[in-house]
Amino acid sequence: MHLEAFYHGQRNNWSYAYDKRTIHLRFRTKRNDVEHVYVAAGDKYDWGRTYREKEMLKTASDALFDYWEVAFRPKYKRLTYGFKITAGNETEWMTENGITSYQPQPPGGYFEFPYIHAIDVFTPPEWAKNAVFYQIFPERFCNGDPSNDPENVEPWGSAPTYTNYMGGDLKGVQDHLDYLQDLGVNAIYFTPLFESPAYHKYDTLDYKKIDPAFGTNEQLKELVDECHRRGIRVVLDAVFNHSSENFFAFKDVREKGEQSKYADWYHIHEFPVQVKDGIPTYDTFGFFGAMPKLNTANPEVKKYLLDVARYWIGDIKLDGWRLDVANEIDHHFWRDFRSVVKEANPDAYIIGEVWNDSIAWLLGDQFDSVMNYPFSSKVLEFFANGNLDGFSFANSMGYLLMRYPQQANEVVFNLLCSHDTDRALTRCGEDKRKLKLAVVFLMTYMGTPCIYYGDEIGLKGGNDPECRRCMEWDPKKQDHELYDFYKLMINLRKNNQVLRSGQFHFLKADLGDKRIIYERIDDSMHFMIWMNNHSEPTTLTHPFETDDWIDALSGEAVHIRDGKMSISLDPFGFRIISRKLAPQEWE
Secondary structure, eight states: OOGGGOOOOOTTTTTEEESSSSSEEEEEEEEEEEEEEEEEEETTTTTHOOOOOEEEEEEEEEEEEOOOOOOOOOSOOOOEEEEEEEEEEEEEEEOOOTEEOOOSSEEEESEEEEEOOOOOOOOOOOHHHTTOOOEEEEGGGGOGGGGGOOOOOOTTTTTOOSSOOOOOOHHHHTHHHHHHHHTTOEEEOOOEEESSSSSSOOOOOOOEEOOOTOOOOOOHHHHHHHHHHHOOEEEEHHHHHHHHSSSSHHHHHHHHHOOTTTGGGGGGGGSOOOOOOOOOSSBBTTTTTSBBBBOOOSSSHHHHHHHHHHHHHSOOOOOOOTTTGGSSSOOHHHHHHHHHHHHHHOOOOOOOOSOOOOGGOOOSSSSSSBOOOOHHHHHHHHTOOOOHHHHHHHHHHHHHTSSOHHHHHOOOEESSSSSTSHHHHHHHHOOOHHHHHHHHHHHSSSSSSETTGGGGGGGOOTTTTTGGGEEEEGGGSOOOOHHHHHHHHHHHTTOOOOOHSSSSEEEOOOTTEEEEEEEESSSEEEEEEEESSSOOOEEEEEESSSOEETTTTTTEEEOOOEEEEEEEOOOOOOEEEEEEEOHHHEE
């Protein structure tokens, strides 16, 4: 055995409380190197009567390592433990003191989970597990009230640029709530709605005022109330990293320089504030002089922004926040932000925009979720670009699943595209078969799925600004077959708890083969998804012991023969089968 590959950490995603009674442990070994991993555990104050060994399950792999998991429900909410690793006639033990070929005398020197404190348990809102989000870029969704259009508004459907306006507004969204309800989504994520000089609204002018081109605060309240009556949650975008250059505080700094009482609201290196050779003399979002970076460590800035967060959650009854450029703001601010938001609404869902590994924000003291761009990157690399085989794709997804605690994985914000990326259909070379495979994976994978407006009716577009085209409302120009497919997959997810919270495993993902099989399983249902990510038809075979499977979409029986099931798949085709489980099968 390769002992140097053994790893376990007593923190973060390796050892954590899943709920008030359950501890999850993870262990890492070299890929295909060991046969079994056991946890030897007990209570340090009552080791003799509580000691037991429990086998871990290999739940994921990446290119280099296997990852093993186990759940414990200790009687006294604390656990002392070590690991026993076996391969053939070899046995090794790993405790906090190191690796030995014999079992060290317990409990001294063993790993320890001292106590499950309820206040420390990371508990994202339960509703987020059951949500299917729909992202709306308000300026481009629907122009429901021409009376509030900007002066330079262009005809609906004009080619998007970095500066033009089309007139989308809150009234346009409210007019199409029936559409969203029919599609099956039950949560909306709005990009910024607050007053701003730009069409995208990411440079905020007034954090407590809806932009007049979108409507009024009262209209948002009415829209949120109507959404809630329909069972639809509403999450807004908060831009706390930076403000508009015409925000009252920065405007004062520009006018008064060092004498401004708001000078410390920003990160200013040189007065007067200006842009020299393309680089501002103050910190900004990127190098955009129109978006000066706020100093969120300043007590006055923090108080101002936290009051904004409290106002919209408390008065307008929002269901959560999506936090722009979240990784560029200090952790102290986000901890206080979580306290304020959860006090106003304990069920609020907090999503950070972090494009990389986000474990530092997902430990229960800051965010509930992050926008899972690493997910979309690998999913589209596999289904759209065809750059990965099944083996590499499964390795990528296994690596992502091991990044976070299970409760974070259950609500991580999964997306195929957004206002900041190419449209999914465009990434797929406008091949709907490839897009459908990606959508099936999105809707049957662990996490909270989000659809970018218009994807469901075939909107295309490259990177910004092309990905921000107007929503197409002419029925003759909508892809109704694609819409029906999205609706079908959304309803399949909503009607089957196992697709929202069941365990996830790859069953087939081979080197040089773009065909995959994976499963979702819980104590009552078992789903299996077969995919042919190839341009030629194929037949996949997998061994089975039971003959009680049905097609999850048609309800037709799917039979096995000689202990095997064979599924014929079209080019870029898929099949979803399911069966009910008896209690003893799960145990």
